[in-house]
Amino acid sequence: MTVKVADKAWIAAALLHRENPNATDFPAQEIRQRAEREFGASDTTKSIWYHILTHCVAGKRANPGNYRMLHQTGRGRRRLFRTGDSIHRDRKGKQVPFREDIPERYWNLLDWYESEYNRNDDGARSSDDKNGMPSAPDGSGKNWLRFVGYINKEDLNTMSEAIEQNCEQIIPE
Numbered sequence: 001m002t003v004k005v006a007d008k009a010w011i012a013a014a015l016l017h018r019e020n021p022n023a024t025d026f027p028a029q030e031i032r033q034r035a036e037r038e039f040g041a042s043d044t045t046k047s048i049w050y051h052i053l054t055h056c057v058a059g060k061r062a063n064p065g066n067y068r069m070l071h072q073t074g075r076g077r078r079r080l081f082r083t084g085d086s087i088h089r090d091r092k093g094k095q096v097p098f099r100e101d102i103p104e105r106y107w108n109l110l111d112w113y114e115s116e117y118n119r120n121d122d123g124a125r126s127s128d129d130k131n132g133m134p135s136a137p138d139g140s141g142k143n144w145l146r147f148v149g150y151i152n153k154e155d156l157n158t159m160s161e162a163i164e165q166n167c168e169q170i171i172p173e
Contacts, residue, residue, distance in 0.1 A: 005048055006055060014112070015034055017080060017117065024073070027077055028053055032048055036048075052078060055067060057072050058087045059071065066091045067094055069095060080117060080118075083095075
């Protein structure tokens with residue numbers, strides 16, 4: 001079975017999370033090295049690196065990959081994507097590998113991800129507020145702080161212009 005490069009990147013990150021349950025994230029280089037140990041160094045090694053850095057990272061502009069498999073926690077650091085993490089508007093791709101696309105020996109990672117990893121601290125699936133954005137359990141909006149810096153300057157300017165142009169308009173009912 002040929003495993004897709006994006007799926008290899010996800011499997012490597014999932015294996016690291018399972019092997020290091022107290023770690024919250026990993027250097028991108030460590031995920032690449034884990035993928036090489038698992039799947040062997042090959043002509044796809046460079047492709048795996050690009051997938052870990054950009055193609056699979058939910059918060060980055062799709063270029064060209066639009067997967068939502070990894071989350072950037074800091075410069076050069078990644079972890080598996082969780083429901084509620086920031087997503088660039090161009091990202092519509094898969095969050096986890098399709099079971100039929102990976103060898104059976106990795107299916108337990110998919111089960112672990114759904115039953116344990118992709119849950120909040122209360123053990124429930126990560127929840128979103130009515131706008132589809134993560135909400136803090138105390139309703140304070142503290143989770144919104146992690147989005148600072150995720151909207152690029154050009155988009156912020158476009159949003160500001162739209163608000164100013166449409167502000168104080170009365171829309172008849």
